[in-house]
Amino acid sequence: MKYLPIGKDLFIQNRKKLASRLKPKSVAIFNSSDIMPTSADGTMPFIQDANLFYLSGIDQEESILLLAPGFPDERFREILFLKETNEEIAIWEGHKYTANEAQETSGVRTIMWLDKFENTLATIMAESDEIYLDTNEHIRNSSRVETRSDRFVKWCKKRFPLHQYNRIAPHLYDLRCIKSNSEIDLIQHACNITESGFRRILDKTHPGVWEYELEAEFSHEFLRKRSRGFAYDPIIASGANACVLHYVENNQQCMDGDLLLMDVGAEYANYNADMTRTIPVNGKFSKRQRAVYDAVLRVKNVATAMLIPGNVIPDYHKAVGEVMEKELVDLGLISTSDIKNQKAEWSAYKKYFMHGTSHHLGLNVHDVASIYKKIEPGMVFTVEPGIYIREEGIGIRLEDNIVITENGHINLMKNIPIEADEIESLMNKG
Numbered sequence: 001m002k003y004l005p006i007g008k009d010l011f012i013q014n015r016k017k018l019a020s021r022l023k024p025k026s027v028a029i030f031n032s033s034d035i036m037p038t039s040a041d042g043t044m045p046f047i048q049d050a051n052l053f054y055l056s057g058i059d060q061e062e063s064i065l066l067l068a069p070g071f072p073d074e075r076f077r078e079i080l081f082l083k084e085t086n087e088e089i090a091i092w093e094g095h096k097y098t099a100n101e102a103q104e105t106s107g108v109r110t111i112m113w114l115d116k117f118e119n120t121l122a123t124i125m126a127e128s129d130e131i132y133l134d135t136n137e138h139i140r141n142s143s144r145v146e147t148r149s150d151r152f153v154k155w156c157k158k159r160f161p162l163h164q165y166n167r168i169a170p171h172l173y174d175l176r177c178i179k180s181n182s183e184i185d186l187i188q189h190a191c192n193i194t195e196s197g198f199r200r201i202l203d204k205t206h207p208g209v210w211e212y213e214l215e216a217e218f219s220h221e222f223l224r225k226r227s228r229g230f231a232y233d234p235i236i237a238s239g240a241n242a243c244v245l246h247y248v249e250n251n252q253q254c255m256d257g258d259l260l261l262m263d264v265g266a267e268y269a270n271y272n273a274d275m276t277r278t279i280p281v282n283g284k285f286s287k288r289q290r291a292v293y294d295a296v297l298r299v300k301n302v303a304t305a306m307l308i309p310g311n312v313i314p315d316y317h318k319a320v321g322e323v324m325e326k327e328l329v330d331l332g333l334i335s336t337s338d339i340k341n342q343k344a345e346w347s348a349y350k351k352y353f354m355h356g357t358s359h360h361l362g363l364n365v366h367d368v369a370s371i372y373k374k375i376e377p378g379m380v381f382t383v384e385p386g387i388y389i390r391e392e393g394i395g396i397r398l399e400d401n402i403v404i405t406e407n408g409h410i411n412l413m414k415n416i417p418i419e420a421d422e423i424e425s426l427m428n429k430g
Contacts, residue, residue, distance in 0.1 A: 001059050002226045003269040008107035010182045011057045014175070015078065015107075018055065019069040021171045026070070026130035028168055029121075029156070030055060031148045032063040045228075049149070050363035051134055051172050053270050056080060056106040060097055064117060065108070068124050075110050076124055084113035125160050132168040138368055169368075177360055177369035178378040183271065184403055184412075187362065187380055190231070190273035191401055191412040193266035197221040198277060198416055202426045207256035207282055211236040214262070215250050222266045231272035232365050235263035238281060242395025243388040245355060254281045259289055261395050265365070272365045274382050275413060276399035283427035285420055289394060292387050293420050295327040296396045299385040303357050304402060307381055307409060313358065313371040320357045324349045324385060333389065352387050361401055379404045380412075 022028060030052045036044040048059045056065050062083040071077050083089075085096035099111040112120060125131075133156060134149050157165065179187070197218040204217050215236045222229055237247045238254040242261035254260055258281045265273035278293065280286075285293060303320045328334045328349055338348040358381045360367035367380075381404065386397030400413040417423055 001269075002223075002228060004226065005105070006057055006182070006186070006269055008057065008105060010180065011055060011105075012107040013180065015055050015067060017175050018168075018171060019067060021175075022067075022069060022132060023130045023166070024070055025128050026132060026166075027066065027068040027121075027124055027128045028132035028134075029067075029152070030065040030134050030168075031152050032058070032061050034148045035061050036145075048270060049134075050176075050270070050368075051168075054172070054176060054363060056108065058082070058097070058102065058106055059270070062114060064114070066121070066124070068128060071124060071127060076120070078108045079110045079112060079120065080106060080108045081112050081114050081117045081120075084115065125163065129164055130166055131156065131160065131163045132166045132171075134168050134172075137167070137169040137173070138364070138366070139371070140366060173368040173370065174373070176362060177367065177373065178376060179362060179380050179403070180378075183362065184378075184380065186269050186271040187273065187401065188412050190227070190266050190268040190271050191275070191416075193222055193225040193227050193268060194264065194273040194275045195413070195416045196225060197264065197266065198262070198275065199426075201262065202279070202417075202423070205254065205260060205279060205281060205283075205427065207254065207258075209254050209281075211238055211241075211250040211252050211254060211260075214254075214260075218262075218264055225266070225268075227266040227268050229267065231265040231267040231274065235261065235276075237261045237263075237395065240390065240393040240395070242278070242397075243390045243393070244395075245388075256282050257286070259285075259394060259396065261397055263397065263399070270363055272361060272363070273412075274361055274365055274384075274399065274401060275416060276384055276386075276397045277416070277418065277423075278396045278398065279423050279427065284424055288392070289396075290420055292331060292389070292394055292396050293398075295331060296385055296387050296398050297418065297420075299324050299327055300383055300398050300400070303385060304383045304400070304409060304411070307358065307375060307383065307402065307404060309375055309377060309404060309406065311375045312373070313356075313375075316358065316375075317356055320385065321347055321349055321353075324353050324387075328352055328387070331387075333387075352389060353385060354388070355386070357385050358383050375404055377404050377406050 033049040064081040066079045102111045233248045236250040238260045239258040261278045263276040342348040360369045361380045384399030388395045403410040
């Protein structure tokens with residue numbers, strides 16, 4: 001791992017919070033992510049399962065965390081099972097956790113190698129009635145790939161068919177959406193790295209530069225700051241490309257008079273930033289571009305003020321849409337007649353602003369949480385309205401990451417330039 005040690009206290013507290021929610025005589029089991037293949041003998045970079053990391057800090061494949069809070073023998077109440085390392089594995093694959101390192105990272109006192117898992121689990125199951133298993137219940141999950149956790153669910157139900165099975169996801173998703181101070185610090189660090197990348201881009205953007213060249217500049221800055229790299233596939237979209245919401249080709253030349261929309265974020269210690277900024281390629285907004293830009297910024301500022309404790313995301317999105325309606329009317333993009341005649345399921349403003357304004361952020365970029373859970377202090381959200389005018393080749397989105405507090409919010413990206421005048425000034429300072 002490139003990141004600096006986090007400290008075990010975060011993971012000890014996370015396990016305590018989860019254990020308090022489990023039924024008596026229960027066991028909860030969590031598996032690491034797979035190393036995913038490409039073709040031949042190639043593999044994708046390893047990214048740890050977010051739930052396992054949240055509870056243990058262990059960032060290694062072929063790992064299992066077992067929690068049995070009420071087990072009679074204290075040694076078996078928390079166990080980490082890890083891939084056994086040896087000299088040959090170290091030569092070919094690099095260093096793996098030793099037992100002492102795993103203890104220091106996670107705060108789990110009992111460390112075993114994986115070959116002890118089945119016998120140990122049988123011992124614990126003999127004293128347990130309830131089994132909690134982990135599955136991906138994110139509402140946007142559409143993966144057809146069977147994960148290590150999926151395979152384990154099938155194996156466990158076949159091996160222990162008469163136990164009572166429970167879903168752990170609702171409990172973990174509820175816990176994970178409220179960030180501790182340590183987690184907020186890690187997200188802030190990812191935002192700070194993202195800021196460094198953006199400021200670097202302001203110096204590198206000019207007519208004729210290619211989108212992929214700017215992507216490379218971000219990557220350079222992220223990696224040198226101990227990030228694994230991009231938190232998600234970066235969008236570096238110039239001109240009309242910015243009207244494609246998930247444009248990731250990043251292979252076009254930035255032309256004089258174009259706007260450049262950049263939706264990028266750095267990862268740090270598995271926590272993520274998610275920023276969007278839109279800048280003029282030549283360093284100066286046209287009158288029309290500036291009008292649209294200022295409209296998006298006003299909506300973002302109003303939307304941020306709406307993210308308060310007690311609100312819920314569906315109501316919030318509806319209210320932001322009403323704010324966007326007025327801006328689009330003022331820009332001449334929709335009319336009051338369009339609004340009057342709009343269909344209930346597709347508001348008139350969605351022709352130019354067709355996505356949601358906010359989502360939870362954390363160990364996942366689209367972090368886990370019920371959209372119907374009332375907003376609470378400690379939640380971290382993106383705020384990212386946009387206006388996309390395909391007929392004019394203008395796409396503008398602005399996005400910050402904020403922490404909800406008792407009395408308002410903290411903008412984790414407050415130091416990343418966003419005002420149009422500041423953007424122009426920084427791009428023309430030479």
